[in-house]
Structure formats: C-alpha cells, structure tokens
Amino acid sequence: MRLTWLQPEDLLPHEFRQAEEEGRDVTSARSRWLAAGGSPTPPPSGASPHPAAPRLRALAEELLAELDDLDGSFEPVRRLRTRREAPMSGGPGGGSPLGTGRGGTGESPAGPIHRTRLHAAWLGRAAGCLLGKPVEKLPLEGIRALAGSTGNWPLNTWFTAQGVPPELTTAYPWNRRSAPTSLAENINGMPEDDDLNYPLLNLLLLRRHGKRFTTHDVAALWLEELPAARTFTAERVAYRNLLNGVPPNRTARHRNPFREWIGALIRADVHGWTNPGAPAEAAEQAYRDACLTHTGNGVYGAMFAAATIATAASGTADVHESLAAGLDVVPPDSRLAEAVRRGIELAGAHRDFDAVVDRLHAEYGRYHWVHVVPNAALLAAALTHADGDFTASITRAVSGGWDTDSNGATAGSVAGLLSGHPDALPDRWTAPLGNRLATSVGGFHGTGFDTLADLTAHLTADPAPQADARTPQPGNPAPRPADPIPQEAPRP
Numbered sequence: 001m002r003l004t005w006l007q008p009e010d011l012l013p014h015e016f017r018q019a020e021e022e023g024r025d026v027t028s029a030r031s032r033w034l035a036a037g038g039s040p041t042p043p044p045s046g047a048s049p050h051p052a053a054p055r056l057r058a059l060a061e062e063l064l065a066e067l068d069d070l071d072g073s074f075e076p077v078r079r080l081r082t083r084r085e086a087p088m089s090g091g092p093g094g095g096s097p098l099g100t101g102r103g104g105t106g107e108s109p110a111g112p113i114h115r116t117r118l119h120a121a122w123l124g125r126a127a128g129c130l131l132g133k134p135v136e137k138l139p140l141e142g143i144r145a146l147a148g149s150t151g152n153w154p155l156n157t158w159f160t161a162q163g164v165p166p167e168l169t170t171a172y173p174w175n176r177r178s179a180p181t182s183l184a185e186n187i188n189g190m191p192e193d194d195d196l197n198y199p200l201l202n203l204l205l206l207r208r209h210g211k212r213f214t215t216h217d218v219a220a221l222w223l224e225e226l227p228a229a230r231t232f233t234a235e236r237v238a239y240r241n242l243l244n245g246v247p248p249n250r251t252a253r254h255r256n257p258f259r260e261w262i263g264a265l266i267r268a269d270v271h272g273w274t275n276p277g278a279p280a281e282a283a284e285q286a287y288r289d290a291c292l293t294h295t296g297n298g299v300y301g302a303m304f305a306a307a308t309i310a311t312a313a314s315g316t317a318d319v320h321e322s323l324a325a326g327l328d329v330v331p332p333d334s335r336l337a338e339a340v341r342r343g344i345e346l347a348g349a350h351r352d353f354d355a356v357v358d359r360l361h362a363e364y365g366r367y368h369w370v371h372v373v374p375n376a377a378l379l380a381a382a383l384t385h386a387d388g389d390f391t392a393s394i395t396r397a398v399s400g401g402w403d404t405d406s407n408g409a410t411a412g413s414v415a416g417l418l419s420g421h422p423d424a425l426p427d428r429w430t431a432p433l434g435n436r437l438a439t440s441v442g443g444f445h446g447t448g449f450d451t452l453a454d455l456t457a458h459l460t461a462d463p464a465p466q467a468d469a470r471t472p473q474p475g476n477p478a479p480r481p482a483d484p485i486p487q488e489a490p491r492p
Helices: 008-023 028-035 052-068 113-135 140-148 165-172 194-212 215-225 235-241 268-272 279-290 294-312 320-327 335-347 354-366 372-386 391-399 404-420 429-433 449-461
Strands: none
Touching: 008 028, 008 052, 028 052, 028 215, 052 268, 113 140, 113 194, 113 268, 113 391, 113 404, 113 429, 113 449, 140 165, 140 354, 140 391, 194 215, 194 268, 194 279, 194 449, 215 235, 215 279, 235 279, 235 354, 268 294, 268 404, 268 449, 279 320, 279 449, 294 320, 294 335, 294 372, 294 404, 320 335, 320 404, 335 354, 354 372, 372 391, 372 404, 391 404, 391 429, 429 449
C-alpha cells in the first residue's frame, strides 16, 4: 500500500511549484533532483504510479528537509478586519415570501427565519457537492462532453451514465469512488464526502469549545474524531505531522506543499453560518481553524468563504454584497483576492458562462486543480453570474471544472442561504438527498439536514461550550433512525 499525498518523491515536485508561487528560490534543489532522475512534474492525483527507488526517495527526504528549513520565506498570513459589516436593516420581518435567490428577506440574523436559512444552506451544500462528485478530477472538455451527450449542457441537473456513448466513458471515466452513489440513477441519500465531514467536525468543535476555540483545539478534535483515511492533501500532511509530534503551530508548514490548496476553504461554512451578519468574526474563526493546515492564500480562502457566507446569512444582503464582504477580510494584494476579483470581473463581462470558464482556465490553468486560487476565482465567477439563483449557482460552479464537488458545495451553501427557505430549492436537488447523510464523523451518520439546521441554529444563539459536547443533537435527543446510505470506501 502506498498512502496518497504523503510519499516524499511526490511531495517534492509539489513543493517546488508551491515555493515558487511564494517567491522562493528552489533552483539548486530542483537541479539536484532532476540530475538524480527525479520527475519534474507533480502527480495530478495523490501518488505517482510507481514508488521511487530507495536512493531517489532518500534524496527527496533530504531536499524536503532543506526546503523546510527556510521557514522565514513562507508567505505570512496578514489578518484584516472588514471595512463594512453586512447591512442589518430594511425590509419587513416575518411576512416576506420565499426569497427569489438574491437574498435580502429583511429578517435580522437573530430572527426565527435563520434556522430555515440554515436548513437551506445544509441542503444546498450537500446538493452542490453531490452534483460535482462524479466528475471530480475530469478535464473541462470531459465534463462538457459527458453532460452534452445526454442533453444536459448547459448543465441543469444531475449527471447520468444512461445514454452516454461508451467511447466517452472510456475517454473520460467517471470518478470511480463517487459514480456508484452520485449519478442520477444511483443517488440514495447523501454519501460521505470531506466537504460535509468538515462542517460536522466544526459543529463538534463549537459545542466543545465555543467560538473562542484555539488551533490546538482543532488539532485535538481531529485526532479524536476524524479518521485519518478521510483526510486529503494539506489535511493529511498536517494529520501526519501531528502524529509525528509536530506542534500545531508548524503542522501547516512542515513538508506540506498543499498549504495553499482548497482544504481550509471547505471547512469555513459553520464559521459563517454561526456568525450571521458578522463577517469579521466569521473570518477570525476560519483563520484559527485554517492555520492548522494552511498558510498564505490557503488561509485567505477560508477567511473569504467564511465572511461571504456570514454576510449571505444576514438576511439582508444579496450575493454581490456577500462576495464584497468576503473580499474585505483578505489582503487586497494577495493572489487570492486578485483571482476573486478577476472571476467577478469576467462574470460581469460575458453572458455565456462557458466563455468565462474558458478565460479562467487560460489564466489560471498553471495551478493544480485543487489549489485554492483558481477554484476561488471560479466560485466567485459562478456566484456572480448566477445572480443568486440556486440552480444556476451550483451548476455553473460544477461546470467550470477543477475541484467540482468542493466548488459546488460552497456555491450551494451561499445560494441556499440567499434562498431563505428549503422549500425555495428545486425538488430535483433536495428530494434525492432523502434528508440524511453518511459520515464517519462520530454520532452523525444518518442524521437529517433538518436536525443539523437545529443544531447549527442552537450554536448561533448559544455559542458557549456545551456541558455534554459529544452528542451532536441539541438537547441530546437520540439520532433519528435512517435508511442505509451507500458509503464510498476510504481512499488509501
């Protein structure tokens, strides 16, 4: 067995590329690696096809150690406060119709409709994630060809294998772990995915430690509740570092070339959901969470997402105000902020979203498909172009390629909040979820999204640590029985 995302000969080419993005000089180390016969190209997935020879692996370990000694060269995380808070006034309370998708229902964040917004956000996150799962890792032309062969382009509903020509599935095979549970003909509840596991973990985090949790608290929770095989990229390296005795203030940097990838961004939702109308507070929580695994733009991605979601949860902001609030909490000269602004700009300049995607891929295609910079640009473009509409938000996010399930999940979370109510989401997206999800995070398997909304609303209203923080449900009722949900096997 070769564990993915951990082999030194695979980490090193990723480190070369990441270090150069940060402005570090790796010329000498790369020359030694290439002279020894090492590959200059990072593997697109978690591990190269064949293990390196012992001498090459030893050299990779040596070079990683040398590069790790250059701690002062890592891009520092600059923390900003927002220049604006989400608007908190306007509109009647209580009697508004279901949202149109643009937000601004007029309910204050403390109003009774916050729980319904959360319910829609949980459902939206699940639906967007599930839509993107079968095409994760596929190139853009493959996604377009598979959907187009069944008349589903522009993307408007679930992917299906029915009617797809065999030559297409041979050229562009579905994600082998996800297809059995995420194609239209196979969906039966929400299968396990890290994009849902991390929000569940953060519910436990807030129950145990409240909103004043520390990065050390995040580390301890992971070791207690998160199976190692359910982590990937930066999270898997940080987990390995913790087991090797590396303290949490170094786990994001120590031999972690994935420190600016998307993993911290996908953990940000609960921080936004539980701080409605307070983007600065949401971003501060996301920062303490993200620093376990990420640096620089990886942290900024989490802060951006948390602030965007917190503003969308306010009940008075639309999608464009929400994205602007997200940009306010990150350094304006960062690569993350520049990419988000570019995504928004392109979305406003082109009526055809395929044209937006083509430009983004031309400008950001040098990045790995899991890196936060291109994915944040695509997410911002999709949300802007969809103008708050739920279906358009998740389908645009997924149709843009790269990290399809993660982008679909975050787009669904934002658009779900803006819809204001779970009944505002089209039934074709919510009915197949069966109001239950699969997970290996303790105590949550089979839980309904309505129950998760109750728990999240409870943590919003009462953020103090709970006396019994192990049982997920508020008030500690027993979890509802659920039908079996097909689960994917852990990735090695």
